[in-house]
Amino acid sequence: MKVAIASDHGGIHIRKEIMSVMDELQISYEDFGCECDTSVDYPDYALPVAEKVASGEFDRGILVCGTGIGMSIAANKVKGIRCALVHDMFTAKVTREHNDSNILAMGERVIGPGLAREIARIWLVTEFEGGRHENRVNKITDYEA
Template sequence: MKIAIGSDHGGYGLKELIKKHLQEKGFDIKDFGTDSIASTDYPDFARSVGEAVVAEEFDRGILVCGTGIGISIAANKVPGVRCALVGDCFSAKATRQHNNANIIALGERVVGPGLALEIVDTWLGTEFEGGRHQNRIDKITEIERKYSNL
């Protein structure tokens, strides 16, 4: 599985931990930055990861900022992205099963490193259930199409 990963300065440490963890598990990872704790703007990384996932260059994406809030909001502006801010394993599983999330966001200042790795492993190990949930995804896509041409 190919994973796009990115963070701003507030998520740099956790992004590096997740990247190493996934590389050790054999995942193909591309780091879209940032490469230090120097101040950066999270929308830049959200956009890069989001566009790469929507273009199907990567199977899924992982984003990290201080809280996960800003970077998830920015990612969801890219048409086709379904980014979920996740802080627990139950939500990580549900957002794949029910929402077919193609990107998750985590907050380095909110989620500890051990839990973050469990969340990532749970999310990557869970598949979309389809069925009745596909109808809801289709409705989300309809909303997106209506407003993407503004």
């Protein structure tokens, strides 16, 4: 698995925590920033990651901003992206099993680093169940076409 990861200024600390989780899990990733203390625009980070996942260059993506809302809205504008905004372990698991989410969004101002690490770990190791869920995901893909 190859993961693209990025944050705006509001998600730098959680992004670094998640990268350490991927190191522990020996998951290949590329960091798309940001490395600044000043305000930046979240679409400048969300859209490139979403495009790389949609193109197949990366299998999944992870985005972090202050709340996760802006990143998830921007990422979901890209055809083929199913970005899930997650703030708990249950939905981290279910969004992979049932929705085959290919991008995870989180908010650094909403959750702490320990929970963010667990959410990322669960989301990264959980596989899509397929079956009855595949038909539902396919309806979304068909709609986008």
